[in-house]
Amino acid sequence: MKYLLLKHYRGGPTPATDQPSMDHWTPEEIDAHMAFMRDFGARLEANGEFVDAQALSIEGTFVRSDGEGRPPVTDGPFAETKDLIAGWYVIDVESWDRAVELAGELSAAPGAGGKPIHEWLEVRPFHTGTSLFE
Amino acid sequence: MNDELLRELVPSVIGVLVRRGADFASAEDAVQEALIRAVETWPDDPPRDPKGWLVAAAWRKFLDAVRSESSRRGREEADFSASAPVEVSDVDDTLRLYFLCAHPSLPAASAVALTLRAVGGLTTRQIAEASLVPEATMAQRISRAKKRIAGVRLDQPGDLPTVLRVLYLVFNEGYGGDVDLAAEAIRLTRQLVALTEEPEVAGLLALMLLHHARRSSRMEDGRLVPLRDQDRARWDTALIAEGVVVLQNALARDRLGEYQAQAAIAALHADAAHAAETDWPQIVEWYDELLALTDSPVVRLNRAVAVGEASGPAAGLAAVVEVPDDVPRRDAVLAYLHERAGDLERAAELYVVAARAAASVAERDHLTREAARVRQLL
Numbered sequence: 001m002k003y004l005l006l007k008h009y010r011g012g013p014t015p016a017t018d019q020p021s022m023d024h025w026t027p028e029e030i031d032a033h034m035a036f037m038r039d040f041g042a043r044l045e046a047n048g049e050f051v052d053a054q055a056l057s058i059e060g061t062f063v064r065s066d067g068e069g070r071p072p073v074t075d076g077p078f079a080e081t082k083d084l085i086a087g088w089y090v091i092d093v094e095s096w097d098r099a100v101e102l103a104g105e106l107s108a109a110p111g112a113g114g115k116p117i118h119e120w121l122e123v124r125p126f127h128t129g130t131s132l133f134e
Numbered sequence: 135m136n137d138e139l140l141r142e143l144v145p146s147v148i149g150v151l152v153r154r155g156a157d158f159a160s161a162e163d164a165v166q167e168a169l170i171r172a173v174e175t176w177p178d179d180p181p182r183d184p185k186g187w188l189v190a191a192a193w194r195k196f197l198d199a200v201r202s203e204s205s206r207r208g209r210e211e212a213d214f215s216a217s218a219p220v221e222v223s224d225v226d227d228t229l230r231l232y233f234l235c236a237h238p239s240l241p242a243a244s245a246v247a248l249t250l251r252a253v254g255g256l257t258t259r260q261i262a263e264a265s266l267v268p269e270a271t272m273a274q275r276i277s278r279a280k281k282r283i284a285g286v287r288l289d290q291p292g293d294l295p296t297v298l299r300v301l302y303l304v305f306n307e308g309y310g311g312d313v314d315l316a317a318e319a320i321r322l323t324r325q326l327v328a329l330t331e332e333p334e335v336a337g338l339l340a341l342m343l344l345h346h347a348r349r350s351s352r353m354e355d356g357r358l359v360p361l362r363d364q365d366r367a368r369w370d371t372a373l374i375a376e377g378v379v380v381l382q383n384a385l386a387r388d389r390l391g392e393y394q395a396q397a398a399i400a401a402l403h404a405d406a407a408h409a410a411e412t413d414w415p416q417i418v419e420w421y422d423e424l425l426a427l428t429d430s431p432v433v434r435l436n437r438a439v440a441v442g443e444a445s446g447p448a449a450g451l452a453a454v455v456e457v458p459d460d461v462p463r464r465d466a467v468l469a470y471l472h473e474r475a476g477d478l479e480r481a482a483e484l485y486v487v488a489a490r491a492a493a494s495v496a497e498r499d500h501l502t503r504e505a506a507r508v509r510q511l512l
Contacts (some may be wrong), residue, residue, distance in 0.1 A: 051268065
């Protein structure tokens with residue numbers, strides 16, 4: 001079963017810790033955080049649970065069609081949108097419980113002062129491709 | 135020699151290597167490498183004795199691996215030169231592999247992957263593509279699975295229900311990459327039927343054949359078509375006929391099991407030329423048998439659908455009451471029964487709830503369309 005572990009720059013429940021943003025950490029703390037993320041991915045791969053990991057740029061633009069023959073309309077970027085996705089892991093695991101367990105581990109990534117950041121991660125199941133439903 | 139015939143040789147070639155003294159994990163790796171080589175070279179240079187070629191090539195790969203391992207560890211290499219092949223039948227070899235690859239100690243996804251590789255002869259890449267995960271992830275999954283079963287003795291009797299569950303999982307995986315997993319599951323189950331007298335194996339094969347026969351009518355332009363609306367002219371009558379014969383032979387052995395009962399229900403659907411001619415009372419009886427065998431809430435829900443068709447929507451709704459709230463598709467069944475009972479408002483609401491909980495995109499879209507259709511009637 002595949003699940004998305006979604007990291008947010010902003011949005012979700014109230015943060016559990018009052019960690020400063022990463023630009024206020026020491027370079028060593030940032031390195032430790034990045035190393036944790038790499039290890040997490042490597043461990044998923046060694047477990048046969050890794051599918052994908054991506055990070056998104058914070059800057060984005062909204063785009064929509066404006067009718068045939070006309071160029072698409074763009075809007076933004078918006079500095080203050082409520083919900084802002086930072087990136088994700090896609091995992092393929094045996095159960096929902098395992099997905100929640102892994103999200104818990106990922107949320108404990110080290111931050112300022114080497115303390116776990118305890119960030120909220122959103123866990124979303126994938127729709128399956130096939131179905132015996134008739 | 136086509137790909138499928140080549141892959142049929144895989145379990146017995148692994149068996150030969152294991153009998154010559156190789157451990158299962160190394161033997162399986164060596165055969166996989168020989169297989170990849172065969173796919174590359176056979177089209178231009180087909181061997182006269184394909185199995186002999188595979189055994190020789192795999193054995194060479196195995197010895198190479200042993201040698202590089204011993205030199206890496208600075209150890210003496212084990213002496214395999216004296217171990218002549220002991221004559222054991224291919225039947226036993228292949229059957230043991232089914233049991234080993236679907237060992238109860240393995241997580242389901244690992245058992246599926248290992249079965250597809252060691253019994254099915256698929257490459258790691260093909261299995262990864264079919265499962266929509268990276269090849270490296272699948273390679274790790276397989277290698278961990280092999281480590282986990284490293285201590286399992288090959289001469290112990292295995293657990294047949296687990297094997298059947300794994301094959302059924304493969305069947306339900308459907309289609310991904312360039313491998314048709316439903317067809318592969320049928321091939322592997324057909325092969326297993328030839329190796330054992332157990333009627334549930336034949337029951338599972340019958341169930342797969344009868345479901346597979348309806349495959350081309352199940353989706354239209356990417357839309358899911360419910361059984362009652364399927365174009366029955368497109369059902370594969372040859373597969374249905376085979377499924378019915380396989381099922382009859384299984385039932386004649388008089389040891390009913392859940393796969394045989396499910397296949398009997400599928401056969402009754404296949405037997406109706408139009409949805410309206412379906413023998414629902416008999417289907418309800420089979421669900422009663424199935425409930426006695428499994429006491430599964432999913433079966434109870436399916437039984438409620440059949441009761442609704444046999445005795446009217448009020449009876450169907452009464453039967454759903456016995457189904458726990460958290461059973462998947464319960465709301466979809468309720469929606470359909472309420473619609474038939476004339477409560478369109480409730481039906482539309484329930485179709486929306488059911489769509490939100492759907493497990494697949496096709497199912498979600500179908501249920502959303504049902505909600506929209508019912509709303510048009512309000």
